[in-house]
Amino acid sequence: MSKVKHVIVKSDEHGQRLDRWLKKQLPKTPFGLLQKIIRTGQLRVDGKRVKADTKLSEGQDVRLPPVETHYSDEYKIREGDKEFMESLVVYDDGDLIIFNKPYGLASQGGSNIHRHMDGMLEVFKNRKGVRPKLLHRLDKETSGLLMCARELKTVQNMGRVLKNRNIRKYYWGITHNVPETNSGTIYGALAKGVGRQKERMILDEENGLKAQTEFSVVDRLGDDAALISFWPRTGRTHQIRVHSADALDCPILCDQKYGGSSLDGFELSDRLHLQAYRIIFPNPNKKNHMLDISIPIADDLKQTCDALGFHPDKNFDPFEDVEV
Secondary structure (H helix, E strand, O other), X not given: OOOOEEEEOOHHHOOOEHHHHHHHHOOOOOHHHHHHHHHOOOOEEOOEOOOOOOEOXXXXXXXXXXXXXXXXXXXXXXXXXXXXXXXXXXXEOOOEEEEEEOOOOEOOOEOOEOOEHHHHHHHHOOOOOOOOEEOOOOOOOOEEEEEEEOOHHHHHHHHXXXXXXXXXXXXXXXXXXXXXXXXXXXXXXXXXXXXXHOXXXXXXXOOOEOOEEEEEEEEEEOOOEEEEEEEEOOOOOOXXXXXXXXXXXXXXXXXXXXXOOOOOOOOOOOOOOEEEEEEEEEOOOOOOOEEEEEOOOOXXXXXXXXXXXXXXXXXXXXXXXXXX
């Protein structure tokens, strides 16, 4: 059980509804309980009772009562975190930051996750106490480009870009097997599995959320393996991994959750062979200007590419003729 805590509203939180702000502060507290502590006056803003739709202002003091909590500032920065995070930056214009997240590092905290990108963003906190916010997530096992923003306006603008799908996010995947066609579009609704499949996502056209993925075979090793570029047009959990494994019958190498093992007879990396390597989107802070950020293939995946004779080119656009 936590103790009473006072939190000062930051500049990038100015204008947010109290209930939405509170959910971010206490993500592990049930929504019904959050509503109750507001309704019963246990929560106070500048010492006064307020309603759930109250708009907060910078500098206000919010009293949080003792409830089961998980504050965003619980993450404890460790020695070396600052230098480590700075080494991952591939783009920083003072507001928008793009990192090259390594394999094995979670985007956000969760059960038994004690080190993650979201927590280490504390090292970029400015003088007003404002820290960058994640704009999206990558699986722990997936490496590559991860976007954050410092300003609330940019977070909101990028939210609209992502919602309207006005963005290209390209991934390299190395797969078992080769698709029957060299390129195409996968349509397959995704839902969380049940029973024996409860730890994975499954194709479920009746109950699932719509999901769409473009794919293009960049290189191949006979019928045994392929280097494929993926463009997920929607952002569902494990979307590329499920679509590749279950729709194309080409599981990502070393994806144990979805049936991908390694290849016999080759010295390959033992990680999930999936990397977000290029992002193209309209600059949220500069009109009529597109940002195009790309990174080379990760060193551990290059080991596999060298072994299989694949040559990924981060500047080649296999979806150039596909409309956003």
